[in-house]
Amino acid sequence: EVQLVQSGAEVKKPGESLKISCKGSGYNFANYWIAWVRQMPGKGLEWMGIIFPGDSDARYSPSFQGQVTISADKSINTAYLQWTSLKATDTAIFYCARHGGNYDYWGQGTLVTVSS
Amino acid sequence: QAVVTQEPSLTVSPGGTVTLTCGSSTGAVTNGHYPYWFQQKPGQAPRTLIYDTTNKHSWTPARFSGSLLGGKAALTLSGAQPEDEAEYYCMLSYSAGHRFGGGTKLTVL
Numbered sequence: 001e002v003q004l005v006q007s008g009a010e011v012k013k014p015g016e017s018l019k020i021s022c023k024g025s026g027y028n029f030a031n032y033w034i035a036w037v038r039q040m041p042g043k044g045l046e047w048m049g050i051i052f053p054g055d056s057d058a059r060y061s062p063s064f065q066g067q068v069t070i071s072a073d074k075s076i077n078t079a080y081l082q083w084t085s086l087k088a089t090d091t092a093i094f095y096c097a098r099h100g101g102n103y104d105y106w107g108q109g110t111l112v113t114v115s116s
Numbered sequence: 117q118a119v120v121t122q123e124p125s126l127t128v129s130p131g132g133t134v135t136l137t138c139g140s141s142t143g144a145v146t147n148g149h150y151p152y153w154f155q156q157k158p159g160q161a162p163r164t165l166i167y168d169t170t171n172k173h174s175w176t177p178a179r180f181s182g183s184l185l186g187g188k189a190a191l192t193l194s195g196a197q198p199e200d201e202a203e204y205y206c207m208l209s210y211s212a213g214h215r216f217g218g219g220t221k222l223t224v225l
Contacts, residue, residue, distance in 0.1 A: 106164075
């Protein structure tokens with residue numbers, strides 16, 4: 001059974017760093033893109049970027065380029081989304097999704113709250 | 117960046133038919149945009165209903181179908197059920213990556 005399991009909710013202060021994860025199982029993790037999607041409170045979905053774990057080829061939406069870093073470790077079937085200095089406006093739910101041409105499986109989401 | 121447009125809200129009667137559309141600020145939506153449709157219910161992760169304009173996943177109810185209509189991508193729901201009340205998002209593929217529309221809140225009433 002294919003699964004994407006994301007790390008748990010985080011509460012951080014502005015300026016802090018954070019790395020959240022998305023662990024795949026039930027398939028060859030290296031061979032499928034993993035996308036990250038943001039959903040701010042009460043708002044719609046925003047495509048942030050995508051990574052191919054097989055060679056760590058990462059691509060970003062222009063809106064998120066330079067704001068976050070997407071990475072992956074295929075040896076442990078895990079993709080990551082990280083920030084070096086969080087802002088209050090980074091408060092959102094972040095989803096990962098598998099993309100082999102059809103965005104078929106989604107993680108359960110990670111809630112990130114940034115508040116002083 | 118391209119802007120993807122959807123109706124903010126639509127209402128359909130139980131058993132009725134409704135079409136949601138997805139447009140692009142760059143011009144007509146084509147199969148080359150590989151249109152996707154997602155359903156999201158409150159408190160849940162999105163679920164992919166349609167990919168590559170018309171293709172369904174094994175879990176996609178038969179009453180949902182995707183197409184191109186008048187220069188836009190379209191999601192048609194035929195025979196709406198109460199459980200279809202949800203937010204629906206389309207997503208298009210561009211050279212700079214994927215872009216979601218703002219979502220359509222579908223009410224079954």
